[in-house]
Amino acid sequence: MGHNVNVVSLTRSGEVLYTGDIVNSYPKDHLEGKIFEISFSTRSGNPYFAYYYCEAYYLAVVAPGSDPTFGPRETEDFRSAVSQSIVGFLVNYLKSSCQIDASGDIISFSHNSAHTNVLTYVETLNGWYPIQHSDAEDEDASKRKAGDINRGHLNITNVLAIDGISPSE
Numbered sequence: 001m002g003h004n005v006n007v008v009s010l011t012r013s014g015e016v017l018y019t020g021d022i023v024n025s026y027p028k029d030h031l032e033g034k035i036f037e038i039s040f041s042t043r044s045g046n047p048y049f050a051y052y053y054c055e056a057y058y059l060a061v062v063a064p065g066s067d068p069t070f071g072p073r074e075t076e077d078f079r080s081a082v083s084q085s086i087v088g089f090l091v092n093y094l095k096s097s098c099q100i101d102a103s104g105d106i107i108s109f110s111h112n113s114a115h116t117n118v119l120t121y122v123e124t125l126n127g128w129y130p131i132q133h134s135d136a137e138d139e140d141a142s143k144r145k146a147g148d149i150n151r152g153h154l155n156i157t158n159v160l161a162i163d164g165i166s167p168s169e
Contacts, residue, residue: 003069005082007089008035008119009051009130014157016127018093022053023119023128031142032119034058035130037112038083039165040090042105048094049161050086051119051130057082061114083109116166118142124150131159132166 010018026032032053040048057078060070070078087106094100117130120142131142148154 003054003056003078005052005054005085007050007052007086008032009128010090010093011049011130011160013046014160014162016129017098019128028121028123030121033115033133035117035119036114037117037130037161037166038086039110039161040087040106041108042102043107044105046162047164048090048102048106049130050090051117052082052086054082058114079111083111110165112165113168116168120146122146122149122156125156129156129160132161134168
């Protein structure tokens with residue numbers, strides 16, 4: 001649809017399956033709050049989650065009218081097109097890198113709201129995780145949650161989407 005979309009992370013059951021090249025270039029203190037989450041429901045258990053970044057779409061969602069290519073109809077069409085494209089990426093990645101054939105396992109998808117996750121580096125887990133963070137929380141919530149995980153006070157599965165889409169509050 002003419003917009004640059006980057007898959008930044010794929011997860012399932014709290015495990016990071018894929019981290020995109022763009023993420024690996026971030027300094028470890030970078031907090032990326034402009035990601036969107038797609039939950040891919042499965043027949044076999046917990047859903048897969050894909051996290052992606054698209055600057056134009058993010059701006060259109062948080063500041064409607066800021067991008068003339070995104071009206072209400074175009075925004076919905078974009079979400080559907082991106083979800084369909086990313087499920088193809090997910091299936092191909094799982095098959096080639098994890099030897100998992102998810103082509104018949106994935107049955108539907110749902111898309112989250114803006115401001116429900118912040119991609120954060122968790123030092124003790126040596127990886128980037130989409131930490132749940134809503135607008136109702138203060139600006140340091142993701143950093144604080146990562147610190148609590150690093151100190152052993154919080155389990156990563158308490159702040160990641162595991163069973164369903166991340167809550168918006």
